[in-house]
Amino acid sequence: MGEYGGYIWSSVSIAFAVVLIAAVQSVLRHRAMMADIGRRLSALQQENDSTKERES
């Protein structure tokens, strides 16, 4: 690739890095959402359990 090798490899690396970042961001966001909903459900379950205990 001669004199243009630096330009070519930097643009290829940046393009691939951007795709990788976008993909990782998508996966992490989904996992964070799942974990957040899981935490809320868990808190709700604990609240229900303690209410039942108090009532009994």
Next chain:
Amino acid sequence: MWKFFHKLASPPHFYRLAPRFVLGFGVVGCVLIGWGTYAGLFLAPPDYQQKDAFRIIYVHVPAAYLSMMAYSIMAISAGIGLIWRMKLAHSVAAAAAPLGAWFTFSALVTGAIWGRPMWGTWWEWGDPRVMSELLMLFLYIGYIALRVAIDEIGKADKASAVLALVGAVNIPIIHYSVEWWTSVHQGQTVVGGKMAPEMLQPLLLNILGFTLLFGAMLLYRVRTEVLHRERRSRWVKAEVLQTVGAP
């Protein structure tokens, strides 16, 4: 056919159906990109004018094409959501925006790197193609910021849909800017048969590969968006319990 689309618009049905396509699109996309990039960088002959510098086309053109495609998907989905009040359409629009912004950023950066050896400058403020592409990045950022700024999802959907539809006027401007105005950016190369087949084939492989990868990421992000919107519904609770386990 209509029955299929009607069923697809149902959030739980989409949520369960999407993973089948995500993996397929992702794997085939990566294979095509690997093949196309290898052929473009090592097998395609150098250009008679630009020499080896033209090889940046194999990442720049797919990124630029996807930046416009993502905006088109965003604007059409936002329009559908606004007119027919389809929940899934707003999810698609919201999911397409960050991906579009990433690809626009990639197109601008790889374009600047290509511009340095060809135009003698990293950035040309007076060029209509460069400026309209930069405007699109700002439109994406504005769309994302608007959605984040409004707490109520319904209001955020409407306001951001209007912005997406107004900004859609920029798509034909980007596409035809090299024909309408004097530009240092080269004219349309892919459309019009100006490229030799041995140079064109790797480019088409990369365009298809990046599009499939974009499709996989879009479906993944739409699932997250659906999860967020339907987080209080019974089916989401069941899905989460099934995935992360019982509390």
